[in-house]
Amino acid sequence: MAESISIPALLRSTALRYADQKLQQRVERLEAVANQLRRHPEVLKQLPEVAQLLSDLDVA
Numbered sequence: 001m002a003e004s005i006s007i008p009a010l011l012r013s014t015a016l017r018y019a020d021q022k023l024q025q026r027v028e029r030l031e032a033v034a035n036q037l038r039r040h041p042e043v044l045k046q047l048p049e050v051a052q053l054l055s056d057l058d059v060a
Helices: 007-039 041-056
Strands: none
Touching: 007 041
């Protein structure tokens, strides 16, 4: 006999897989940025200025 899965459980499972995938993509992007910053540490000195400019534009 086949197992039946409720629609809410299926939707929840699908949503969790999607969220996991999006989270994994963000983690990979953060790792890439971290690697770039390790290669170019001088960029870190510019982050406060960038944050201020974004704040001034009200897009942060």
